[in-house]
Amino acid sequence: MNIREFCRTHFKHFNAAALVDAADGYIRHVDSGGKMLVTLAGAMSTAELGISLAEMIRQDRVHAISCTGANLEEDLFNLVAHAFYERVPHYRDLTPKDEQALLERHMNRVTDTCIPEMEAMRRIETAVLEEWITADREGRRHFPHEFLYRVLRGGKLAGSYQIDPKNSWLLAACEKNLPLWVPGWEDATLGNMYAGHCISGDVKNVHTVRTGIEYMISLAEWYTETAPRSPVGFFQIGGGIAGDFPICVVPMLHQDLQRTGVPLWAYFCQISDSTTSYGSYSGAVPNEKITWGKLGLDTPKFIVESDASIVAPLLFAYVLNQ
Template sequence: MKAKKSRAKPEVLNAALAAKKGPVSQFIARNYRHFNAAALLDAAKGYEAHLTAGGKMLMTVAGAMSTAELGISLAEMIRRDKVHAIVCTGANLEEDIFNLVAHDYYERVPHYRQLTPKEEAALLNRHMNRVTDTCIPEMEAMRRIEAAVLEEWMRADEAGERYFPHEFMYLLLRSGKLKKSYQIPPENSWMLAACEKNLPIIVPGWEDSTLGNMYAAAVIRGDVKNVHTVRTGIEYMTTLADWYTKTAKPLRNGEGSIGFFQIGGGIAGDFPICVVPMLHQDLRRRGSPLWGYFCQISDSTTSYGSYSGAVPNEKITWGKLAPSTPKFIIESDATIVAPLVFSWVLGA
């Protein structure tokens, strides 16, 4: 009787994969064996496998990840062609640039949980807008960018031109107006990396952002005459549908060549994942492949009553994922998890 071959243990297989990579990946392979740690490694391997199979990755960015300086690792992912499109909130679009030009004026408040209402008011009086443990300086960051981008809005308005919010940011970065004000290494800005690649960016709900409010004020003042000078919303969805249709290719079992890597929840994740059922159900484009990979990093409690906490299988019933689609949830803090996943994919 032939002896059964013993299957290699996961830690052995992972160690072999990491041996070709750097020390961070080797640390992950050695230590991340169970629970959320194992989910992180599985998701990272799935991300890598999807790209190796010829797929592309759409990344969604919610929360305050730009203020958390995700750009330090995300920018390299963009430069190395590990990210092919980004969907983000208006806050993440602008806050990477705020940090780019005003980093030296930011203040960290490590004891933020103990702040009294009076101490919060003192920060307000100093024009320091707090995001958890980090204060964004209004005058050095927000108002500096407002003045620069207002020129772009007014120029486009007078010329009868219309651009998306991210396109205005690209115009601003390419103009060189901000270059003398950079306060972080340019390679740590994901927006600069995206601009250099002319990366497709989708910004649903841009109106709910600091610059969105400033744009509304510019329209009210009459600085911008045509409120539609900045393109938003439905036009972003039609643009995403066009990009998905042209880019997605069938891989296997209904899965497509575009993966979906979601950081956080909210509109940044909800808006783009619906493009596939829209193509199928509303446009009757049955040949459009489903998403080919799905991973969500979230600290939302798993729940079928919460979209951000819903397990990936629920997305099967909505025509977004196939039963065979590789699916991962990493229930943790994205500021900790995302750079580790990126490190594995980058071979660090």
């Protein structure tokens, strides 16, 4: 049996059943002409979500993405430096001295996976710095993801790929010219590097890379144009700014701009392990979003309280009927 048949056979209760319900809702939404925005928090790119997400993009099951700066860049890091990554399955047993030894080898640990600084981060920095400096000199301004799209389209990295390119979600998004929003990019590795190059004077105009407020304006324009023609769903992986930023566009359009006729989000699902009782917005149940004017009474709502690195690939494979 394929994955969809397997899930329908075995996933009958609890979070397993919620996964099936959410996947069936996803299929109904897209098959009826709706669009889907996916948000990526945590370390989903380092978890190699691109293996399943890239195919979702290619098959028009994902139409826009909001992600953290880390997820944006870490898909590229993996694309060009995968062979240099190291897995540390016993990471729970590491001592402070073990961690110091990783630092001295320039291996940046994300749970059980170490990202190599020189082969991944510095290689991408070299490529994108050329784009930043050239745009700065020419008076051009672009969003963070647009600079990476330019790097990919320019072919500077093509000879350095260390995974099958079909497993890079950013490359798939670039090929589709997918709308992307990257709120809070400044706290990512490349954002830190950009700040450093502005301080050192390599980039003269800090505004060469466009900002988060401009991202919100572009999201408002996209949503206003898209939602009345094709209802837009919201599929949230994790919590944090990747999800909080884009979901707020609807109440902003309604309450701050006093626009009428702008549809609410037409589908909502979140994969989360956050705990509501701590006052965590990331763990808030979908109904709380009704009070903020983001979802409606009749919006299909799902929450799968589990590990996104397990649930998301399964759900995507279900949607793709693999």
